[in-house]
Amino acid sequence: MDFDFTEDQQSLRDAVQRWVEKAYTFERRTSIVNAGGFDRAAYSELAELGLTALTVSEEHGGMGFGSVDAMIVMEELGRGIVLEPLAQTLVATNVLSAFAAPAVQAQWLPRIASGEALVVLAQQEAASRYRVDVCQAQAKAQGGSHVVSGRKSIVAAGDQADAWLVSAQLDGAIALFLVEKDAAGTRAEGYITQDGSRAAEVQFSDSPATLITTEGVAALELAMDTGIAATGAYAVGAMEKTLAVTAEYMNQRKQFGVEIASFQALRHRVADMKMQLELGRSMSYFASLKMGEAPADRRRALSQAKVQIGRSMRFVGQEAVQLHGGIGVTDEYIVSHYFKSLTQLEMTFGDTLYHLGQVSDRMEDTAGVFG
Template sequence: MDFDFTEDQESLRDAVRRWVDKDYDFTRRHAIVKAGGFSQEAWDGLIGLGLMGLQVPEEQGGLGFGAVDAMVVMEELGRGIVMEPYAQAALIAPTVLRQAPEAVQAQWLPQIAGGEALVVLAHQERAARYALDKVATRAVGGKLSGAKSLVPAGDKADAFIVPAQAEGSNGGIALYLVGRGAAGLATRAYSLQDGSRAAELTLADTPATLLVGPEQGLALLELAVDVGIAAMCAEAVGAMDKLTAITAEYLNTRKQFGVVIGSFQALRHRIADVKMQLELGRSMSYFATLKLGDEPAARRRALSQAKVQLGHSARFVGQQCTQLHGGIGVTDEYVSSHYFKRLTAMEMQFGDTLHHLGEVSARMQDQAGVFA
């Protein structure tokens, strides 16, 4: 099997990497964190690269690229620990909107492709504990009432994709689109531990547009979350790759007893273990991306497997690299601490490691091993 990337994919990687290196260095990122965790200028930079239309169909003004292309982009954004919600706007939102009525597609997909609209998924609720089928938000007469938590850049978004219990469906989940200016909609923004921006979303008899009914709503929500997990796995690989490189450079420059500490055998063994965990995470990220096109049961199990491995890898790489740096590794002024914060936050998003370990276990059936 050929695992090499195509020339177009390598060109895409190079373009995103150059933008990250030039326009999203640590100094600028640090300033964005201090300013609230979202930069319109950085967002405009992503739009200028043409990345917003990556998975929007060509007939709607997009590029119509596939999952592997998205993985390439997310790895490079992970290397720069870019905080702006690219995966939400350019990968998850088009996944859902492509299944919406044609009129809704024609209204929103070209705007997403052109960077004119930021649409995010608002699905998480306080009592759900990552379970996608536990939704307290209700739809009555085309209006939604409820609350959503940890909505990415919720106070900056132009519209929200909101799961809710459909009226008369006996608890069936439908997906709705809510515009920013809708009556009864309120947002409360705050910064997360990794510096990114999120918001609480409150809906009180808020008018909404039906995207997908209760017959397909939960299945499409699961697909959207799986797309988000695959994107996050790729982002984590990029972040771990860069953090490992930063740590290796530190070991080869920091001196103790007159020699670089990278010459100490114990530290060489530890950085080798870090590299092994990085490569385990990379292989499972590839696995997750390639499984997005499978039938739902196999896809869901594969994405949970990948999230488990990436959770273990991210924690190990983050902890070991921080310890190998010593005291400087936990200071806010030094870049490695921000990689560790971002990896820690990613481990909790779209279901933490323990949640997905349970998902893998529930889907093992007659297999003997977790990753069999």
């Protein structure tokens, strides 16, 4: 199998890398965190690079690229731990493209592609615990359309979004709806998360909604898998930068008159970090390549990937802090922010323990043999 990237893909990587290095510096990121954790101007810059249009079809003004191209982009954004939620844009794009009616696609996909509209997933509830088949929000038909009532938690950039993809019970089954931010009965309470990004609790009270699909569970499974692939690639970029910063520090920090990078025990720990990074990278590739598979195979593969990437994130982040010592947990030093980002990512779209359970369930179905 050929894992080399094409010239176009390498050019895409270079363009995003230049933007992160020059336009999204640590100082700018810090100012965005201090201002609330989301910057519409930075999101617009991603749109100007064409990243919000990445997986939107050409028919709707997008670039028509695939999951591998999205992986490349997310890796580079991860190196700069960019706060603006491009992963949510990829989720919305995939779900709308796969499940929405042509009229809804024509209304929203061009706006998402241009960066005019930010659409995010509002699925998680207090009782759902990562499960997509658990939903207490309710929807009902009203006046030829639908209304939604319920509360969604930890919605990425939820108070900054222009619309939400909302799961709700309709006639005894989970369906997926699109609710615009200006719809009656909506209220979003935003807050800063541990890694400096923004999220919200979103309340709906008989809020007018557009039905996307009555196959809500299937749509949510695609959303979760898209999110895992995107954030997994982002984590690889973050881990790579974390390792580089740690190695640089060890080559500068002296103890007993010599650089601590010369201590064999510490060199072994860095080698272990590198091994975990490469394990995570290989599973990120695996996840992206499996996005086009049948749903059952895709779901199994993405859970397998999330288990390894989650373990890698935890190991690399914790080792980086240990090797830095006390400075590794100070807000003034960059590695602490990578540690917080990796820690939060490990719990995004299902934590490692949850996906280990998913892998275990699927091993029972196949007697432990994967095709």
